[in-house]
Amino acid sequence: MARLLPETVEKGRFKKMAFVALCQTGELTEGQMVLFRVERKSVLLVWPSGGTIQAYRGRCPHQDVPLSDAHFDGKAVTCGAHHWCFDGGTGACLTPGGRGLKPYAVRLEAGEIQVDLA
Numbered sequence: 001m002a003r004l005l006p007e008t009v010e011k012g013r014f015k016k017m018a019f020v021a022l023c024q025t026g027e028l029t030e031g032q033m034v035l036f037r038v039e040r041k042s043v044l045l046v047w048p049s050g051g052t053i054q055a056y057r058g059r060c061p062h063q064d065v066p067l068s069d070a071h072f073d074g075k076a077v078t079c080g081a082h083h084w085c086f087d088g089g090t091g092a093c094l095t096p097g098g099r100g101l102k103p104y105a106v107r108l109e110a111g112e113i114q115v116d117l118a
Contacts, residue, residue: 018118025111028053033072033088042066043104043115049074053108055115056091056101060084061108077101 022036022045033046035058042058044067058067061077069080076094077086085094091101105116 006022019105019114019116021112021114022055025108025113026072028113031072031074033070033077035066035068035070038115038117040102041117042068043117044070044101045106045113045115046072046075046077051089053106053113054089055104055106056086057104061093061099061113062095102115 020038022038022043028034028045028047030047031049033044036043036045044056044058045053047053059065060067060081062079062082062084065081066078067079071078071080072088075088076116077088084098085099086092087094091103092099107114
């Protein structure tokens with residue numbers, strides 16, 4: 001269902017934003033993770049238990065493998081390839097010496113979960 005939304009104004013200056021609607025808000029529940037493919041990019045949506053909806057690049061920074069086989073326990077995302085762990089609420093790497101997930105801005109608007117891919 002991804003569709004590109006228009007430019008927005010942020011902090012008093014024009015900034016080209018590329019917000020894309022990924023799904024309806026009711027399609028993601030707390031404690032769930034869903035991977036989307038949008039315009040040649042993979043986007044991982046997670047809703048940590050007790051937290052807010054977050055979006056990250058859908059590839060593990062360890063060896064750039066897709067997070068399609070990742071596991072989410074409601075708090076942490078674990079890469080299925082090499083078991084690197086990431087905090088679902090911040091994207092920070094929980095594996096010593098590792099890099100975190102690349103975040104994307106998220107907004108909820110008109111019943112949709114939208115992510116800025118710019």
